[in-house]
Amino acid sequence: xxxxxxxxxxxxxxxxxxxxxxxxxxxxxxxxxxxxxxxxxxxxxxxxxxxxxxxxxxxxxxxxxxxxxxxxxxxxxxxxxxxxxxxxxxxxxxxxxxxxxxxxxxxxxxxxxxxxxxxxxxxxxxxxxxxxxxxxxxxxxxxxxxxxxxxxxxxxxxxxxxxxxxxxxxxxxxxxxxxxxxxxxxxxxxxxxxxxxxxxxxxxxxxxxxxxxxxxxxxxxxxxxxxxxxxxxxxxxxxxxxxxxxxxxxxxxxxxxxxxxxxxxxxxxxxxxxxxxxxxxxxxxxxxxxxxxxxxxxxxxxxxxxxxxxxxxxxxxxxxxxxxxxxxxxxxxxxxxxxxxxxxxxxxxxxxxxxxxxxxxxxxxxxxxxxxxxxxxxxxxxxxxxxxxxxxxxxxxxxxxxxxxxxxxxxxxxxxxxxxxx
Numbered sequence: 001x002x003x004x005x006x007x008x009x010x011x012x013x014x015x016x017x018x019x020x021x022x023x024x025x026x027x028x029x030x031x032x033x034x035x036x037x038x039x040x041x042x043x044x045x046x047x048x049x050x051x052x053x054x055x056x057x058x059x060x061x062x063x064x065x066x067x068x069x070x071x072x073x074x075x076x077x078x079x080x081x082x083x084x085x086x087x088x089x090x091x092x093x094x095x096x097x098x099x100x101x102x103x104x105x106x107x108x109x110x111x112x113x114x115x116x117x118x119x120x121x122x123x124x125x126x127x128x129x130x131x132x133x134x135x136x137x138x139x140x141x142x143x144x145x146x147x148x149x150x151x152x153x154x155x156x157x158x159x160x161x162x163x164x165x166x167x168x169x170x171x172x173x174x175x176x177x178x179x180x181x182x183x184x185x186x187x188x189x190x191x192x193x194x195x196x197x198x199x200x201x202x203x204x205x206x207x208x209x210x211x212x213x214x215x216x217x218x219x220x221x222x223x224x225x226x227x228x229x230x231x232x233x234x235x236x237x238x239x240x241x242x243x244x245x246x247x248x249x250x251x252x253x254x255x256x257x258x259x260x261x262x263x264x265x266x267x268x269x270x271x272x273x274x275x276x277x278x279x280x281x282x283x284x285x286x287x288x289x290x291x292x293x294x295x296x297x298x299x300x301x302x303x304x305x306x307x308x309x310x311x312x313x314x315x316x317x318x319x320x321x322x323x324x325x326x327x328x329x330x331x332x333x334x335x336x337x338x339x340x341x342x343x344x345x346x347x348x349x350x351x352x353x354x355x356x357x358x359x360x361x362x363x364x365x366x367x368x369x370x371x372x373x374x375x376x377x378x379x380x381x382x383x384x385x386x387x388x389x390x391x392x393x394x395x396x397x398x399x400x401x402x403x404x405x406x407x408x409x410x411x412x413x414x415x416x417x418x419x420x421x422x
Contacts, residue, residue, distance in 0.1 A: 010112070010120025022123070024337050025321055025328075026105050028151045029125040033103040036144055038127055041102050043084040049076040051083045054306045064110040077109040081126040081318065082275065082300065089130050090309040098131030117292065117323045124295075128316030135246055137315050138279045138299060139253050145283060145297065145317050146259050152324075158331050159294065161259075162266030163250055163281045166298070168243030169270065172222050176235055177215035185274075187211065187219075192270045194223055228265035246279055275300040279315070285323075287330040294327055295319040341392040343409070346373040346382035350399025359397055359407060359422065370395075386412050 007013050014022060030040070049067055066077040078084055081104060089100065107123045114120060127144060129137045142161065149159055169188070173179040179187050186209045194202050203216045211219070221234050228247050231238050238244045247265055254263045271280040278299030285294050297317030305311045328334050345360055356372075363370050371391070373382070379396065386394045396408035396417070405422045 008120075010114040012119065012121070020337070021325060021328075021334060022321055024334075025324055026123075026125075029105060029148060029319070030103075032144060032148050032151055033125070033127050035147075036101070036140070038101040038103040041085070041088065041104050042106060043078070043081070043088055043104070045077060045107075046075045047078055047084055047087070049074040051087060051306070052076055052079060054083075064112050066109045066111050078106075079108055079110045081106060081108070081124065082128075082316065083303065083306075085126065085128060085316075086300075086303045086314065087307055089312075089314075090304050090307045093130065093304075093309070093312055096131075099137060100130040101128075102130070103127035117290075117326050119322055123321040124318045126316060126318045128314055130314045131312055132315075133301075133313045135249055137313075138246070139250055141297060141315050141317050142250065142254060142263075142281060143257065143259070145281070145295075145319070146254075146262055148319060149262075149283060152328060152333055153336060154327075154331060154333065156261070157286060159262065159283055159285055159327070161263045161281055161283050162269045163247060163263065163279065164266055164269040165243030165247050165279050166270075166276050167278060168238070168241055168247065169267075171238065171241045171243065172219065172235070175237070176218045176222070177211060179211055179215060183210050188270055191219070191223065191268050194268050223267050225267060226265065243278075250279065269296075271296055271298050275303045277301055281317075283319075285327045285330065287327070290326055290330040292323065294323045339390075339392075340369055342369040342371065342389075343393045343395055344371050344373070344382060344386040344389070344391050345395040345397065346379070346385075347376045348379065348382075348396075348398035349376060351397060351402050355402055356397070359395070362422075363395070383410070383412065 012018075033040070046068065049065065052065055065079055068075045068077070085102060085104070089102075093100070104126050105123065106126070107121060109121050112118060112120060125148070127141070129141060142163070146161060169191075170184070173184055173187060174181070177187075187206065190197075190202065190205050190209075197205070199220070203220070206216045206219065207213070218235075222231075225231055225234060228244070228251060231244060251263060251265065254260065266282075269280055269282050271282070276298045278301065280296065280298035282296035283294045285292055295318060297315070299313075299315040301313045302311045303314065343363060345356075345363070347356060360370060360372050371389070377385075379398075382394050392412060394410045394412060396410060401407050406419055407422060408417050408419050410417045
């Protein structure tokens with residue numbers, strides 16, 4: 001009986017060609033985070049299952065959770081990083097200077113239906129600021145998210161960042177719509193799906209959970225407002241709401257920094273995790289064949305409390321590799337990946353092992369990426385191997401070259417050869 005040689009459903013083998021793309025994404029992530037002074041960390045692959053059930057929402061912390069039960073203990077493969085990094089930070093929060101800036105690149109598992117841009121195993125960048133209530137921390141996270149997108153040289157209009165605030169949403173629901181606290185979670189979920197629902201179906205669903213006709217109309221009016229400053233015309237009292245004033249400050253600040261064309265207010269940006277309690281945002285791909293949310297983030301000040309510690313302010317973001325890869329592919333941006341120059345040194349007749357290895361060491365000492373032949377071959381076979389491997393150059397070092405104390409470098413693209421002294 002032979003075993004299957006395919007990975008399990010919803011996961012993938014990355015062959016070298018694919019890995020180069022993922023590495024390109026990861027390298028850009030790390031470069032941007034390092035440029036803002038963030039430090040890299042890692043947490044365990046498994047955590048206590050209660051961490052995610054407490055605050056990750058009904059889907060991620062429930063039906064999508066990969067669990068492991070051993071000796072009366074329940075663990076979960078991490079489905080996201082935010083609870084894990086918050087747990088980690090509670091261990092050293094009091095002893096570190098604030099704010100604390102951290103990032104990680106890690107893989108995660110969710111038991112979800114595999115589909116385009118959504119796998120069971122996926123990789124994410126997570127970057128967060130801990131220990132600052134200032135709106136400047138929110139703006140820095142938003143700026144980093146924009147810089148991550150811009151690091152891939154996207155065309156104008158290719159993506160949009162939509163911002164909102166949970167404090168503003170709570171105000172609209174409780175004061176303007178009269179939604180009871182116990183019904184708010186259900187209404188928020190309907191808001192999240194509102195753009196995919198017909199107006200009458202949305203209104204009916206709201207009424208079924210107890211929202212009055214006047215409340216339904218107020219919520220529909222709110223969701224139809226696409227410019228933040230227009231909110232005051234429909235809801236005058238919102239001018240004093242903290243969430244509204246934060247949104248206006250964020251939009252103004254990002255515009256001053258040159259990001260205005262990329263950023264907009266969007267009232268139905270909710271974020272499904274229960275721990276968000278302030279600014280929230282999502283980045284959307286505007287390509288007509290891939291119009292979707294790419295990633296998002298927001299502020300989550302109260303999460304540390306589940307670990308028995310005093311809550312501390314936190315804000316962060318989590319881009320994923322799969323949706324970003326689709327973005328790069330849709331906008332034909334993968335061609336800008338830099339190809340590393342590589343060399344092939346075949347073992348040609350008439351050269352001793354000692355001479356061969358001395359040249360190999362010399363070339364690697366110069367920082368070259370060098371593949372050496374493992375058995376003796378002819379030049380034509382060496383050229384053929386180099387071309388099939390997508391290599392840049394073949395080193396010609398046979399008996400004649402060795403006697404003259406030289407070696408030649410053949411460019412496999414132009415067929416030009418250059419001679420160098422040993």
